Amino acid sequence: MLNPIDTAAVIRDGGAVGHYPGQIHEAVGWWLGACLVVTTKTPRLAVAHDGHPVSVEFADRLCQGAINAEHYACHVRHLGQQPEEELLAAANALEAPAAWVSARTDNRTDTVRIRLYTPLGTLLDDTTGLAVIRDLIARDRIPIPVNTQAKGTIEPWPPTSTDGARP
Template sequence: MLNPIDVDAVVRDGGASGRVPEQIHSGVAWWLASCFVVVTRANQLVVAHDGHEASSEFFDRMCRGAINARHYACKVYDHGIAKEDELLTAMTALGGVPGMRVKTDSGDDGAQVVTITLYGKEGKPLTDESGLILIRQMISEDQVPIPVNEHARGTIEPYPGVMWR
């Protein structure tokens, strides 16, 4: 792992969260998304963010990780800036596909805290029992999946019906 993190401290509570750059960096978004696609066996995924500058950087890496997950050739639907309920509606509209959302808040000391939430097909944040423990294990053992060949690479497409801002 090029830039290690404390996986147990960061990957928890439905996704990953931490102070930038002390606890979390944008590479974590790539690792998390790639592992999430493999664990959920997703061939489609909806992603969104809150529009914050830090969120946008993590969002970009998250999308790239999701399309580079072994042989899944995941189609990533970019919902852009969206609230949680908008993401959940999009996931349902596509037939119950998983989703991911990035948001950035300010900590008590003013530091940026980035949170990436992973949502299973039923629209609930991932738990240890529904796959988060496997993702944590894959990252901690540096077993982050990569595509088996160029044909296995997924695509990033705009979510249908989203008017780009």
């Protein structure tokens, strides 16, 4: 694994949290996106961030991981900068899991938090998939695409009139 992390320290509290750079890096977003899709076996995912420049990068990587997760061809609805409550409302409308990325800067150190939610809007915990995700990452078993036809899409939210205004 390139750039391994301490999974026990970072993959916790409903997702991932750590100092950037150092404990956590951008690839963790990709890994979480791919592992969340495969663990929940979802064809849809909602993603948003708090607008912090580091959050934007992690959210983009998470989306890329989600659309490249094995054969799931996941359709990611990217809300961009939105409050966590808006993300959960959109995820509820989609009947999909969700990921919310936030960051804060203290004394020139960024702390990144990625929260992963079940389709019911509850934070993932060890009984609802977080332990599986932690194990996949620790064992370097991050899901990869099986072929280009299995690649998903990233679409804006709310839906535009060109895509039928459907969730």
